[in-house]
Amino acid sequence: MTVRIVIPARYGSSRLPGKPLADIDGKPMIQHVYERALTVQGATGVVVATDDERVRDAVEGFGGTAVMTDHRHESGTDRLVEVAELYPADIYVNIQGDEPLFRPSDVEQLIACMTDDASVDVATLYHVINADEASNPNSVKLVLNAQNDALYFSRSPIPYDRDGEGVTYRKHIGIYGYRHSVLDQYGELTQPMLETAEKLEQLRLLHAGFKIRAVEVAEVAAGVDTPECLDRVRGLMAGIEPKQMRAPALADVRLVITDVDGVLTDGRLVYDTQGECLKTFHVRDGLAIRVLEMSGITVAVLSGRDSAVLRKRLADLGINRVCLGAKDKRLACQTLMDELDIRPENTLFIGDDTLDLPAFEACGISVSVADAPGYIREAADIVLAAEGGQAAFRELADSILLAQGKFENISTAHGYENLSGFKTQ
Incomplete structure (x- = not known):
């Protein structure tokens, strides 16, 4: 079974323009993501999917593989669908280009989840968070059934703790594995009301009846969305421990x-x-x-x-x-x-x-x-x-x-x- 890693990397981020090329420890961020992806056991290739020639040139400059995709794509998954037409594989793993600190071992668990169970259409990752982080709409939460399949994703704190007895909150990590057959159908799926309201593309898959299996991993460092996030990641790569950098809450x-x-x-x-x-x-x-x-x-x-x-x-x-x-x-x-x-x-x-x-x-x-x-x-x-x-x-x-x-x-x-x-x- 062939597994290909695809790294969507959009240049025009509204909060941090040129984000894939931001310097971290002497390398563009996209290079850090690419080099980590190369170490994932079980993957047969890595390709960057971008909408900007500057990102493509940077990737090819450090010896990586990049492909230009349509700039009109609304999500990384849309970009992934286009790549799947050019690079055949059984499973595609989507790792965002702003996740320079993702753990290859987590991706290996995701791949194993899909290769061990053919009924899993899509796989993703999560870790447990506290109630304070659960109240942040930028942290996407999910709830699971007994088989660890996702029941729902939301920006709201779910589940609702009605009696104040304490619940477990799970934060979604935006790394996915897709079977080729799912991507073949993705372009035909309509956007349901839930996706439009929450602005979460994975709800399109749940609405269409696909099974999304979630794998629990240890807490991971956040991706890069803002200049403040970039400074934090630079500090982490310079050897500053996360606990030293995290503001008290x-x-x-x-x-x-x-x-x-x-x-x-x-x-x-x-x-x-x-x-x-x-x-x-x-x-x-x-x-x-x-x-x-x-x-x-x-x-x-x-x-x-x-x-x-x-x-x-x-x-x-x-x-x-x-x-x-x-x-x-x-x-x-x-x-x-x-x-x-x-x-x-x-x-x-x-x-x-x-x-x-x-x-x-x-x-x-x-x-x-x-x-x-x-x-x-x-x-x-x-x-x-x-x-x-x-x-x-x-x-x-x-x-x-x-x-x-x-x-x-x-x-x-x-x-x-x-x-x-x-x-x-």
């Missing part, structure tokens, strides 16, 4: 450290006749703190001020991880992280003014309220829509729970009642 947060004045309050200080400072807290922030705690996310309070009123409010909420009267917020954050054995990339700080900037630097994620000075908002990773004292912490808590697949805990009666044991706000 809300899905990874285990510790939230919050300032008080200007975040949990509106920042105004009111003194009574005895000189006691009075503060106004938003009831929704109090509930958000408790729901985070009951959802397994630690909340700590850090303030440069100290008062009996503040201590009473924190006691009402049952918050015992506090650092009041702190003059060095960087050191205070580091101390909290050390005591709880939580790393900076799993820690978030929310503040509103200059005194909070050292804490911004100490923690993996920094958050500003909406009414903070402009330079504070610019220094933060996330800027909330709410102002301090106006349920800003609640807005943040909702975002964290959503990213971690725990939004039911605060958005539904069922989820809230499962966290029973508190009513304090």
Whole structure:
């Protein structure tokens, strides 16, 4: 059984023009993809399918094989169909020209899947992701049946976790294997409503009744879609580990450290006749703190001020991880992280003014309220829509729970009642 690898490479990317020829470690990106494809065991040939003479010339310049295809093709599969007419094979593997870090061993698993089971029309790859990534429409998700055949692909998070009990999200990796017989019919298939709505060409195949078998592989480095992606891939090829380059995400947060004045309050200080400072807290922030705690996310309070009123409010909420009267917020954050054995990339700080900037630097994620000075908002990773004292912490808590697949805990009666044991706000 002959297997040919085809690498579609379109020059005119809207987000990164000339992408196939982008330099990575002294070579055009398309060369990295081509050379990796040559190492795939079981493949009998590699060809680049392009719509631009500059890409063809570059491929032929490093000794590769390239073919010009119609510039009117709407997808890589359309380009693949044209190549199949020129280069006969039983199975065609489609590897996009913007995937310089794909693993040849993954492609070998895909090929084995098709050669071992003649009933498989199309094969593809996937890996498991967290709820935060599943909420990104640029990450295509899929659901499978008991035989690992695709039931559906979507840009929405599927399956929907109605009861908040936790589900497995699978991210589709855009490498495909097609039997020649499927490509023979592809040009005759109509675009169904599902494909038009989701902008996913594989739904055309599912709609037509073809079986798409999915093979699970380890997480892979993302392809190159934007200048930022290109910089990341250049770094990876320079030897920087992915964990060092990946920005902390809300899905990874285990510790939230919050300032008080200007975040949990509106920042105004009111003194009574005895000189006691009075503060106004938003009831929704109090509930958000408790729901985070009951959802397994630690909340700590850090303030440069100290008062009996503040201590009473924190006691009402049952918050015992506090650092009041702190003059060095960087050191205070580091101390909290050390005591709880939580790393900076799993820690978030929310503040509103200059005194909070050292804490911004100490923690993996920094958050500003909406009414903070402009330079504070610019220094933060996330800027909330709410102002301090106006349920800003609640807005943040909702975002964290959503990213971690725990939004039911605060958005539904069922989820809230499962966290029973508190009513304090």
